[in-house]
Amino acid sequence: MTQRRKGIWSVPAFLMILGLIVSACTSTQGPEAQTGDYDPNGELITNMGSEPDTIDPHKASFLGEIGVIMQVFEGLMSLDPKTLKPIPAAAAKDPEVSADGLTYKYTLRDGLKFSDGTALTAKDFAYGYTRTCSPQNAGDYAFVLFIVKGCDKWYHMDPKKETPAALDAAKAELGIKVLSPKELEFTLIEPAAYFPSITYMWVGMPARESDVTKGGEKWTEPATYIGNGPFRLAEWKHNERMVFERNTNYRQEVKLKKKTQVMIVEGAVAFAAYRSNELDITGVSAEDQRAIDSDPALKAQLSDSGGSCSFYYGFNNVKPPFDDAKVRLAFAKSFDREAYIKDVQKIGQPAKAGFIRHGFPGYDETDTIQKFDVAAAKTLVGQSKYGALTNAAFSGLKITYSSNARTKARMEWVQQQWKNNLGVDVALDPVDSTAYTALTKKPETTPQIFFLGWCADFPDQQNWHTTVWITKSGISAGRVGYSNPEFDKIVREADKEKDKAKRDDLYNKAGKILSTDAPAAWVYYDASPVLRKPWVKGITSTAIDSVTGQMRLWEIYVTKKS
Amino acid sequence: MLKYTVRRVLLLIPTLFFVALITFVLAHAAPGSPFDKNPNRPLPASTIAKLEAHYGVDRPIHEQFALYLSGAVRFDFGHSLVRDRTVAEIITQGLPTSAQLGIQALLLALTVALPLGVVSALRQNSPADYTSMLISTVGTTIPSFVIGIFLIYLFGVTLHWLPIVGWGTPKHMILPTAILALGAMAFLTRITRASMLEAIRQDYVRTARSKGLREQVVIVTHVMKNAMIPVATLLGPATAGLITGSFIIETIFNVPGIGREFIISITRRDYPVIMGVNLLYAFLIVVANLTVDIVYGILDPRIKVAA
Numbered sequence: 001m002t003q004r005r006k007g008i009w010s011v012p013a014f015l016m017i018l019g020l021i022v023s024a025c026t027s028t029q030g031p032e033a034q035t036g037d038y039d040p041n042g043e044l045i046t047n048m049g050s051e052p053d054t055i056d057p058h059k060a061s062f063l064g065e066i067g068v069i070m071q072v073f074e075g076l077m078s079l080d081p082k083t084l085k086p087i088p089a090a091a092a093k094d095p096e097v098s099a100d101g102l103t104y105k106y107t108l109r110d111g112l113k114f115s116d117g118t119a120l121t122a123k124d125f126a127y128g129y130t131r132t133c134s135p136q137n138a139g140d141y142a143f144v145l146f147i148v149k150g151c152d153k154w155y156h157m158d159p160k161k162e163t164p165a166a167l168d169a170a171k172a173e174l175g176i177k178v179l180s181p182k183e184l185e186f187t188l189i190e191p192a193a194y195f196p197s198i199t200y201m202w203v204g205m206p207a208r209e210s211d212v213t214k215g216g217e218k219w220t221e222p223a224t225y226i227g228n229g230p231f232r233l234a235e236w237k238h239n240e241r242m243v244f245e246r247n248t249n250y251r252q253e254v255k256l257k258k259k260t261q262v263m264i265v266e267g268a269v270a271f272a273a274y275r276s277n278e279l280d281i282t283g284v285s286a287e288d289q290r291a292i293d294s295d296p297a298l299k300a301q302l303s304d305s306g307g308s309c310s311f312y313y314g315f316n317n318v319k320p321p322f323d324d325a326k327v328r329l330a331f332a333k334s335f336d337r338e339a340y341i342k343d344v345q346k347i348g349q350p351a352k353a354g355f356i357r358h359g360f361p362g363y364d365e366t367d368t369i370q371k372f373d374v375a376a377a378k379t380l381v382g383q384s385k386y387g388a389l390t391n392a393a394f395s396g397l398k399i400t401y402s403s404n405a406r407t408k409a410r411m412e413w414v415q416q417q418w419k420n421n422l423g424v425d426v427a428l429d430p431v432d433s434t435a436y437t438a439l440t441k442k443p444e445t446t447p448q449i450f451f452l453g454w455c456a457d458f459p460d461q462q463n464w465h466t467t468v469w470i471t472k473s474g475i476s477a478g479r480v481g482y483s484n485p486e487f488d489k490i491v492r493e494a495d496k497e498k499d500k501a502k503r504d505d506l507y508n509k510a511g512k513i514l515s516t517d518a519p520a521a522w523v524y525y526d527a528s529p530v531l532r533k534p535w536v537k538g539i540t541s542t543a544i545d546s547v548t549g550q551m552r553l554w555e556i557y558v559t560k561k562s
Numbered sequence: 563m564l565k566y567t568v569r570r571v572l573l574l575i576p577t578l579f580f581v582a583l584i585t586f587v588l589a590h591a592a593p594g595s596p597f598d599k600n601p602n603r604p605l606p607a608s609t610i611a612k613l614e615a616h617y618g619v620d621r622p623i624h625e626q627f628a629l630y631l632s633g634a635v636r637f638d639f640g641h642s643l644v645r646d647r648t649v650a651e652i653i654t655q656g657l658p659t660s661a662q663l664g665i666q667a668l669l670l671a672l673t674v675a676l677p678l679g680v681v682s683a684l685r686q687n688s689p690a691d692y693t694s695m696l697i698s699t700v701g702t703t704i705p706s707f708v709i710g711i712f713l714i715y716l717f718g719v720t721l722h723w724l725p726i727v728g729w730g731t732p733k734h735m736i737l738p739t740a741i742l743a744l745g746a747m748a749f750l751t752r753i754t755r756a757s758m759l760e761a762i763r764q765d766y767v768r769t770a771r772s773k774g775l776r777e778q779v780v781i782v783t784h785v786m787k788n789a790m791i792p793v794a795t796l797l798g799p800a801t802a803g804l805i806t807g808s809f810i811i812e813t814i815f816n817v818p819g820i821g822r823e824f825i826i827s828i829t830r831r832d833y834p835v836i837m838g839v840n841l842l843y844a845f846l847i848v849v850a851n852l853t854v855d856i857v858y859g860i861l862d863p864r865i866k867v868a869a
Contacts, residue, residue: 045727050826053645061605138616140597143606156608158615217646238655239818240729262727265813265822268711273726276719433593475604 041257042558044536046281046548047270048261051239055220057205058132061140066202067547071244071259072115072227073205076106076125076184077196081540081551084361084459086196090125090206090228090251094196101191101498106199108182113249114208115232122184124206129176129186131212132203135159135167141203144457147195149175149187191496193503194460201458230254230554239263255538255557280536280558281548284529286346292531301533305541305548306359307526309455310351310464313399313414314520316446318481321393325517326384330377331449332370332521335417341524344413351522354511355454355464358525359543362461364508369515370522374421381422394424400439400447403430407451443481452476452520459544461507466491469514482519535559563859570852574845581844582634582837586627589828589836595619596643596831617643619833630837639841640834642827649838652823657842659729660807660819666739668804671746676793679754680786683762694751701748710741710814729817738815742808746800753796757789764788791861798854802846806839 052065057073060066078089088094090112095104112120132142133151136159146152150173157170175187188195198204206228215224222233231244231254244259264270267285274282275298284292284302292298315322315331322328337350349358354367378389386393399415401407408430415426426449431439439445454468454476468476470491471483487510494506515522530548532539538556539549549556597605597613605613614620618629633640639649647655674697682691700709717737718726728734761767762785770780807821820839827835 053642056646059646135612138613140605140609140613143609156612220646237818239822240816262816264727264816266711269714269726269814269816272711272714272719276722276726278718278725278727435593437593437598 037560038255038537038557039560040255042255042560043258043260044256044280044556044558045260045262045278047264047273047279047283048242049263050265051263055225055233056139057202057207058128058134058137059139059141060202063546067550068233068242068261069202069205069227070229070546070550071231071553072225072229072233073202073207074227074229074250075201075204076108076199079197079200079459079542079544079551081542084359084542084544086200089200090120091199095199097498101193101496102188104186104188104195104199105179106184106186108184109251110182112228112251114226114228115247115249116226117249118208120206120228121181122178123181124208125184125204126176126178127209127212128206129204130171130174131207133174133176134171139203141201141457144198144201144203147188147190147192147198149173149189151175152189191498192462193498193500194458194462194495197458197460197463231256231259234258250554252554254554274531274533277533280533282531284347284531289346298531301531302529303532303541304527304529305545306543307348307357307455307528308360308544309453309526310355310357310522311451311453311524311526312351312355312476312520312522314446314450314452314476314480315518316443316448316480317483317519318443319448321384321386321391321397322448324384324386326380327386328518328521329370329516330380330384330422331418332518333373333377333380334421335414335521336372337523338372339417340413344409345524347529348527349525351524353522354515355469355520355522356461356511357543360456360459360464362464362504362507362511364511367508367512367515369512370518377422389422389424397424397426397448398429399426399449400429400431400436401451402433402436410451440479443479446479446481452479455526456544461504461511462491462495465507465510465514466495469519476520480519482517484513484517487513487517535561563856567852567856570855574848577848578841578844579631582631582841583627585837585840586630586833587623589831589833590623590626592828592831594831596833598831619643630834634837634841639838642835643832644830645832649834652835653820653838653842656807656818656820656823657805659817660812660821661805663735663738663742663811663817663819664801664804664807666735667742668746668801670739670743671750674743675747675750676754679751680758680781680789682751683755683758684781691755694755697744698748698752701744705810706741706745706808707810707814709744710737710811713737713741714814727816729815734815738811738817742804742811746804749796750793750800753793754789757792758785761785761789787861791858794854794857794861798850799847802843802850806843806846 048064048067050064052060052068053062054060055065055068057069060069074090076089076091077086079085080087090108091106092109093107095106097104108122114120129145129148131137132139132145133148133155135155135157142151142155150170154170154174157167159167177185177187179185186195208226211224211226212219215221219225222236225233228250230247230250232247233242234245235243241260241262244261246254246257262279264273267287270279270282271288271291273279292302315328317323317328337352341348341350351357352368353363353365354369356362356364381389399411401411411428415428418424418426429447439447440450454464457463466474468474469482469487470477471485471488472478474482477483490506490510490513494503494510497503497506535558536556537559540552540555541549542551545551595610596619597610611620618626630640641648642652678690678694678697682688682694685691714726714737717724724733724736767780767784770784807819807824809821809825811817812819812821823835824839827839
């Protein structure tokens with residue numbers, strides 16, 4: 001056998017090494033920033049992540065799904081990008097509210113059309129709202145409409161067990177009435193000043209009954225997915241891309257001709273596609289942050305529209321030692337939120353004020369009750385029924401979490417903070433996710449300390465304080481076992497209050513009670529940094545956007561790139 | 563042979579039944595529910611109860627399994643619990659794409675691996691041998707997502723030769739095909755080389771040579787034919803694996819295939835999709851193995867099938 005030894009480096013190996021060198025040395029910048037003119041045939045390409053489960057407005061619950069709906073449909077109301085207060089969209093003006101605060105009458109703008117040019121009437125809106133409440137539809141988000149008379153009852157009926165007559169009777173009782181082709185009236189179960197904010201949501205998008213009936217479950221395909229928003233769905237290649245085109249029948253001129261949303265699931269790939277100019281806008285993950293920081297051109301393209309979530313460490317409010325509000329507050333004041341963002345979270349803002357995050361109505365800068373202050377924390381423990389940190393109640397504390405690398409880092413961090421600042425040893429208690437979910441459902445089994453969060457559905461204090469912290473039914477209150485009748489009374493009063501200033505005051509008061517009671521320790525507010533090419537213009541972002549520039553989509557344009 | 567084939571085909575039924583049973587039990591035993599969507603926005607308990615009743619997942623598990631089976635034998639694989647599509651639609655939409663990508667990758671792997679394996683066995687320590695060792699080392703040790711992201715940066719971002727986003731044109735298919743092929747290429751090269759070396763040392767090869775046959779004839783008809791038997795064995799499951807898609811390749815390159823449905827359905831606890839995709843996978847594996855067993859008989863008449 002012949003033996004030749006010419007060297008170990010074969011051709012492919014050489015190519016790979018060369019590739020490494022080339023990619024390490026070459027700058028990966030696209031064309032220089034262009035400041036050309038408005039391109040009337042402009043196309044915007046963005047990434048929507050994974051394929052939406054459904055884009056049916058009366059069923060959807062995920063951000064990406066809602067983003068699609070918000071481009072193709074327009075609700076009665078929209079939100080002011082600055083204040084996030086409801087402003088008229090398909091409605092011509094703010095709704096007229098009856099003296100008892102129970103009925104809301106909306107009047108549509110003149111000449112509204114669906115994207116295929118046919119007229120849009122109040123009946124189509126009524127159909128949309130009714131469909132969300134329907135028991136046959138079984139949508140995830142029906143509960144936001146339970147404030148509408150009869151919605152709760154009808155939705156919870158079992159269509160397999162009830163007679164058609166009983167179902168029809170329940171449907172007939174719904175507080176959704178078409179008064180004329182342009183007028184729609186809602187009857188509520190109690191006064192709710194936040195109702196106009198709900199009418200911005202996807203659950204109330206208009207649809208034509210004929211499209212839904214004709215398409216059946218497949219009505220969300222382009223042929224029958226006809227809306228009244230700035231764009232129409234032109235093509236949906238499943239698991240690959242959605243193509244939207246300018247709706248020429250929209251009530252305003254839409255500047256972009258085309259918008260394509262591709263479905264890249266892997267963050268690193270989306271980042272690469274952005275750098276090779278195949279995406280005009282992309283989200284940023286903590287892993288991309290370093291590459292951006294080291295590249296001034298990329299850094300200039302970075303912006304943050306904020307987020308809609310607030311995260312916190314929950315305490316078990318019914319078990320020692322966290323059954324004493326002073327102890328809870330002491331623990332809440334004993335970790336450095338700024339350091340948390342820097343060391344652990346990377347992307348986000350420290351919770352400088354209360355439960356309601358910045359950027360949302362009800363954010364209260366003056367609520368610094370849980371501010372990092374170790375001396376005050378120690379005093380609080382002294383005032384508590386446990387007297388001192390040497391009390392036996394403080395030994396054997398546990399922080400429980402569903403074991404994965406991300407939560408582990410969060411928990412280790414706070415463990416260290418409490419050790420350093422209070423001298424208290426808190427053991428880490430990782431459990432598997434089944435056990436965790438089962439444990440955190442009710443206060444009898446809830447861990448002493450665990451991680452929780454809340455993301456707003458619509459921008460109103462009701463959706464924060466009442467939805468999350470009211471006794472028992474509150475989403476977090478039910479889990480930690482928090483109950484303060486005074487808090488409940490104030491938020492329920494505020495929910496029904498019509499005077500805006502009075503209402504805001506009441507919620508602020510409730511917010512301070514909440515921070516003082518400290519059923520949980522506020523940790524951070526999330527953020528959503530995005531990279532945007534310089535040729536993308538006219539974007540007005542809000543903290544609650546499901547798709548970039550959601551509230552003023554028609555204003556977005558791209559400049560000519562050549 | 564016919565009797566054997568019929569028996570093997572009939573064996574498919576209990577095999578698929580047990581695959582279905584095991585998958586069903588495991589999927590339902592896994593914690594979580596298809597309606598646990600957003601941890602920061604848990605649905606109200608009454609909504610979850612409503613959804614469970616709507617989709618029939620509130621029934622006892624044996625009842626659900628019986629219902630599933632009665633549907634499956636009529637080729638009704640049910641409806642996704644979280645999406646507006648039936649399982650049949652999800653599979654028919656993704657499978658052709660994955661199959662196309664898989665077949666391309668398999669052909670590429672074979673065209674590189676077989677000659678390379680043969681040549682490197684015939685000329686040990688030659689450049690061809692080093693190349694084959696490099697491919698099998700790189701292909702088995704470096705995970706495809708690392709190579710994938712690296713090549714995306716190299717050809718997409720740095721050189722601008724290939725597009726990153728999209729699917730359908732030949733340019734879009736180059737990288738995913740090549741990277742998917744790399745894994746198969748690695749082990750096929752190694753197996754080909756090893757079994758060639760094994761076959762070359764056999765007595766019948768020495769006999770053939772001593773008969774004065776030309777070297778080419780010896781290699782092709784005596785060495786290669788026998789060396790292909792282990793390769794064929796591995797080719798069966800490898801083919802099934804390749805055409806049902808690769809989660810990693812499909813995720814990195816946004817290929818609208820069935821591979822990512824498989825993983826996504828598991829993380830979402832979308833039971834009907836988990837079942838459908840798993841049964842399909844099991845079916846393909848069984849068919850591939852059966853084909854291999856039949857091909858054995860052709861490659862080597864000494865291997866008698868036990869009837």
